Amino acid sequence: MKNIRNFSIIAHIDHGKSTLADRLIQATGLVEERDFRDQILDNMDIERERGITIKSRAITLPYVDRKGRAFELNLIDTPGHVDFSYEVSRALASCEGVLLLVDAAQGVEAQTVANLYAAMEHDLAIIPVINKIDLPSADIDMVKEQIEIDLGLDSDQAILCSAKEGRGVEDVLEAIVKQVPPPSGHAEGPLEALIFDAHYDPFRGTIVSCRVFSGTVRPGDIIRFMHNRATYRVEEVGLFRLRREPRNALSAGDVGYIISGIKTVSATRIGDTITLDHDPVSIPLPGFKEVKPVVFASIYPVSSDDYRSLTDSLEKYKLNDAALVFQKDSSAALGLGFRCGFLGLLHLEIVQERLEREFDQSIIMTSPTVQYRFTLTNGENITVDNPLYYPDPATIEKAMEPYIRAGIMIPERYMGAVMDLCLARRGTNAQFNYPTPGRIEIRFDMPLAEVIYDFYDSLKTVTQGYGSFDYELLDYRESDLVKLDILLNGERVDALSQIVFREGARPRALHACNKLKEEIPRHLFKIAIQGAIGGNVIARSTISPFRKDVTAKCYGGDITRKRKLLEKQKKGKKRMKMVGSVAIPQSAFVAVLKSDSG
Numbered sequence: 281m282k283n284i285r286n287f288s289i290i291a292h293i294d295h296g297k298s299t300l301a302d303r304l305i306q307a308t309g310l311v312e313e314r315d316f317r318d319q320i321l322d323n324m325d326i327e328r329e330r331g332i333t334i335k336s337r338a339i340t341l342p343y344v345d346r347k348g349r350a351f352e353l354n355l356i357d358t359p360g361h362v363d364f365s366y367e368v369s370r371a372l373a374s375c376e377g378v379l380l381l382v383d384a385a386q387g388v389e390a391q392t393v394a395n396l397y398a399a400m401e402h403d404l405a406i407i408p409v410i411n412k413i414d415l416p417s418a419d420i421d422m423v424k425e426q427i428e429i430d431l432g433l434d435s436d437q438a439i440l441c442s443a444k445e446g447r448g449v450e451d452v453l454e455a456i457v458k459q460v461p462p463p464s465g466h467a468e469g470p471l472e473a474l475i476f477d478a479h480y481d482p483f484r485g486t487i488v489s490c491r492v493f494s495g496t497v498r499p500g501d502i503i504r505f506m507h508n509r510a511t512y513r514v515e516e517v518g519l520f521r522l523r524r525e526p527r528n529a530l531s532a533g534d535v536g537y538i539i540s541g542i543k544t545v546s547a548t549r550i551g552d553t554i555t556l557d558h559d560p561v562s563i564p565l566p567g568f569k570e571v572k573p574v575v576f577a578s579i580y581p582v583s584s585d586d587y588r589s590l591t592d593s594l595e596k597y598k599l600n601d602a603a604l605v606f607q608k609d610s611s612a613a614l615g616l617g618f619r620c621g622f623l624g625l626l627h628l629e630i631v632q633e634r635l636e637r638e639f640d641q642s643i644i645m646t647s648p649t650v651q652y653r654f655t656l657t658n659g660e661n662i663t664v665d666n667p668l669y670y671p672d673p674a675t676i677e678k679a680m681e682p683y684i685r686a687g688i689m690i691p692e693r694y695m696g697a698v699m700d701l702c703l704a705r706r707g708t709n710a711q712f713n714y715p716t717p718g719r720i721e722i723r724f725d726m727p728l729a730e731v732i733y734d735f736y737d738s739l740k741t742v743t744q745g746y747g748s749f750d751y752e753l754l755d756y757r758e759s760d761l762v763k764l765d766i767l768l769n770g771e772r773v774d775a776l777s778q779i780v781f782r783e784g785a786r787p788r789a790l791h792a793c794n795k796l797k798e799e800i801p802r803h804l805f806k807i808a809i810q811g812a813i814g815g816n817v818i819a820r821s822t823i824s825p826f827r828k829d830v831t832a833k834c835y836g837g838d839i840t841r842k843r844k845l846l847e848k849q850k851k852g853k854k855r856m857k858m859v860g861s862v863a864i865p866q867s868a869f870v871a872v873l874k875s876d877s878g
Contacts, residue, residue: 284533285460286354286491288371290395291381292748296411300381300443300452301339301357305522307449308341308353338477338489338535340519345457353456354535356476356491365398366571370476370551372398373567374491374535377405377460379452380431382438384410384418387719388426389689389748396431405460408433409452414442463493465532470561471495471503473530473538473554478545480599486542489520490554491535493565498529502557503540506564507549511557512540546602571603573621574682574753575628575648575732576665578609578775579635580617582642587616593639594618597631604631609666611774614644619666622648625732646775650728653680653756667777670763673814679761682728684751689721690743697742698722705730706781725754727781766792767810767817768800773864786811789819797821799868 291297341353358371372378378399382388399406408427410420424435439455441448465472477489497503501514516539518526530536542548550571553564581590598604604627609619622628628648635641651665655678664670686707690698699722702710707724714720731751739747764785766776776796780788789811796809804826811819830845 282462283350284352284354284463285377285456286356286375286463286533286535287377287379287456287460288356288358288375289379289381290358290368290372290392290399291411292383292386292389292392292395295381295383295386295389295392296443297357297381300379300409300411300441300449301355303443303446303449304341304353304355304453305339306446307453308343338520340521340525340535343453343457345454349457351457353453356535366569367477367550368395369398369402369567370474372402372404373551373565374474374476375402375404376463377407377456379456380406380408380433381411382408382423382427384412384420384423384440385415387419387423388430393430393689393721394687394750406433407452407455407459408435408438410438410440411443413440414445414447463533465492465494467494467496467531469494469532470559471497471501471554471556472561472565473497474565475505475548475550475552475554477550478548478602480545481539484515484539486545486548487524488538488540488542488548488554489535490530490538492530492532494532494561495556496529496531497538497554497556503538503554504557504560505548506553506555506560507568508547508552510547512542514538514540545599548602550602571623573603573605574624574728575622575650576619577622577628577648578611578614578617578619578646578666579606579632580611580614580644580646580775582644584615586642590618590635590641590643593635593641597635597639601631603627611668614775617644621665625736644775647778648732649779650682650732652682652761652779654678655680664779667763667779668774670777670779673762679759680756681759681761683725683754683757684728684731685754686724686726686731687721687750688724688739688747689719689750690747692718692720694743694747695720695722698739698747701735701738701742702726705735706784727757727759728753729779729781762813764789764792765812766796767808767812768796768864769807770810782813785813786818793819793821796864796868797823800864802826 289297289300337357339355341355343351343353345351356371356374358368380392380396380399382392396406408431410423412418413420420440424438427433427435427438439448439451441452443449472494473490473492475488475490478486481487497514497517499514499516502511503514504511516526517530517536518524519536524537527536538554549568551568553561555561579590581587594606603623605621606618608616610616620631622631625648632643632645635643649665649667651663654662654664654671654676656662656671656675657677662671688698702722702724705726707726709725711723712720736749739749760782761779762782762785764778764780765772776792778788793809793811800807800823802823802825806825807823809821809823810817830849831842834842834845
């Protein structure tokens with residue numbers, strides 16, 4: 281065990297985490313030059329395009345240090361976004377140390393600080409690494425000062441490297457061996473292993489990624505998951521190289537995989553403890569919690585004939601993403617579909633994109649919403665995540681919505697613009713922190729509903745891309761909420777209904793009406809688009825009809841002939857309006873969610 285090191289790399293988005301992982305894999309000779317590709321641990325197209333890690337991976341690196349000693353370095357990669365913070369916490373719980381990566385040009389940012397606190401909570405050895413020293417704009421002295429002041433770490437210990445060029449990678453490997461403590465635990469004790477990830481293989485079932493804290497697990501053992509009490513027979517155990525490498529056993533200190541014929545990923549819970557059925561440990565490892573969805577939206581097929589195909593696609597997708605929850609839903613305008621729960625807005629975007637790309641589904645997604653709580657006059661408490669189930673306003677005694685604490689790190693010159701943006705989104709209780717000269721951290725308490733709408737896009741716009749945003753859920757607070765309906769020709773479109781704050785209802789309604797006017801094509805009859813609260817119309821927009829010139833054939837003559845033709849046309853249009861239906865293109869649903877500033 282003294283030759284094993286378990287570590288993770290934590291960083292702000294786009295500070296070079298995946299690139300450094302690539303260099304470490306190359307430096308330890310785990311991959312041939314001809315088989316290598318950038319972001320080798322990211323195996324989804326979306327991850328490679330966006331430059332973010334969505335699904336964490338683990339890999340065991342063989343390393344011989346400068347003294348000739350052989351080590352096994354277990355890199356437990358972590359997702360790089362606030363939506364997946366629980367997975368990050370479980371990955372950190374599986375390590376003894378972390379590489380804290382800081383960009384030499386951008387310096388310490390919001391998520392760097394958040395990740396540092398997470399690492400400190402798990403009492404890990406922290407090795408600061410200053411990356412991208414090859415950039416012309418790199419300011420190493422400034423970054424060292426930030427590491428000292430913001431993070432409270434010794435900047436003299438910071439390792440300088442350029443993951444892109446491969447400079448300093450050997451120093452990073454040596455630091456891991458020297459500064460990260462070896463794992464503790466006894467191979468002879470009862471089995472105690474932490475699940476930090478799981479993914480689905482169509483041939484082998486669910487492959488569980490785990491860190492063994494004590495005991496040994498071998499093929500043929502009967503294992504038990506402590507939270508759902510399920511038992512399975514182990515078929516194979518092994519280590520993660522670039523491909524799975526079977527072993528005879530996994531012992532205390534090892535990071536590897538267990539295959540035991542589990543049918544779905546949702547049968548395994550991230551953070552659960554694995555033990556042997558005949559010799560279990562008395563208490564599970566701490567820190568487990570059920571991951572609860574935060575943002576809700578409905579998904580419908582563009583064509584109702586594709587409902588069965590969408591059902592199959594969601595079932596297959598669920599095999600690989602245990603965080604997605606969905607149930608059947610229906611809408612008068614869009615037919616049958618599903619109500620889905622997501623960890624956050626990025627998770628929602630990923631699910632939508634993967635369904636379209638990997639499963640070839642054409643889908644319509646409704647406005648994302650959050651869970652609201654209502655206390656009714658009869659004393660009943662209800663939770664609503666779908667505007668369709670908004671209670672009768674006469675029966676509502678109290679309405680509550682979830683609040684978050686937003687942490688925004690920006691250069692000082694954007695402070696005014698960001699303050700205006702946050703105050704416009706009902707931000708309260710502002711706190712300011714000046715980590716270093718020229719940079720400011722602003723903390724606001726804000727309603728989650730205001731953030732999921734288009735806050736992140738607007739923040740990037742007003743800060744020219746320099747703003748970084750992090751949030752944590754706080755609690756539920758009382759609010760004045762109403763249901764905003766969108767009517768087309770007097771008919772309500774369920775998919776466009778939203779629960780909104782009363783004072784923000786008119787701007788939201790005007791925005792939706794104007795966007796729909798741009799997106800819905802003209803018909804042969806006039807179309808009225810209205811935003812309404814109950815029976816009270818608060819915004820309106822009208823799409824003018826196409827009009828055939830029926831009087832073109834009249835050359836001169838009596839005016840009554842023209843009037844007669846126009847009256848006839850008017851009656852025809854009136855009849856057409858009564859029986860005609862308005863086709864809403866898919867782009868219209870998306871346009872309503874987008875902001876004007878974006």
